[in-house]
Amino acid sequence: MDIVFIEDLTIETVIGIYDWERKIRQKVVFNIEMGTDIQAAAKSDTIDNTLDYKAVAKRIISFVEGSEFQLVETMAERVAEIIQQEFSVPWLKLKLSKPGAVRGSKAVGVMIQRGG
Numbered sequence: 001m002d003i004v005f006i007e008d009l010t011i012e013t014v015i016g017i018y019d020w021e022r023k024i025r026q027k028v029v030f031n032i033e034m035g036t037d038i039q040a041a042a043k044s045d046t047i048d049n050t051l052d053y054k055a056v057a058k059r060i061i062s063f064v065e066g067s068e069f070q071l072v073e074t075m076a077e078r079v080a081e082i083i084q085q086e087f088s089v090p091w092l093k094l095k096l097s098k099p100g101a102v103r104g105s106k107a108v109g110v111m112i113q114r115g116g
């Protein structure tokens with residue numbers, strides 16, 4: 001299996017469990033690995049034969065910018081579902097970081113893997 005990836009996709013959104021977090025927008029950062037087969041694209045050299053990372057990134061930005069989740073868990077799960085269902089991705093690994101959320105740490109968040 002080959003991988004198409006998106007690194008450090010940074011988006012501002014409403015996220016968090018505290019009252020003060022519901023009133024501001026904070027950064028979340030996505031690192032995503034998507035399982036695919038790149039051989040057809042490499043042979044034909046056309047975008048139609050591959051997983052378009054720009055199309056995936058644009059869809060995630062649009063979804064996350066309009067969302068208002070409390071937990072990073074929920075956001076990660078929903079984004080994984082979108083990628084798998086709308087872009088026919090059989091397997092993915094997704095890391096969602098919330099930088100600066102915990103004093104003394106660079107970032108906190110979740111890592112999930114979905115599909116076989």
Ligand SMILES: Nc1nc2c(c(=O)[nH]1)N=C([C@H](O)[C@@H](O)CO)CN2
Nearest residue numbers: 015016017018070071072073101102
């Ligand atoms: N496992 C989680 N723990 C916490 C979350 C979360 O989304 N998942 N969120 C918070 C707060 O919103 C925090 O990020 C504010 O600093 C606390 N723990």
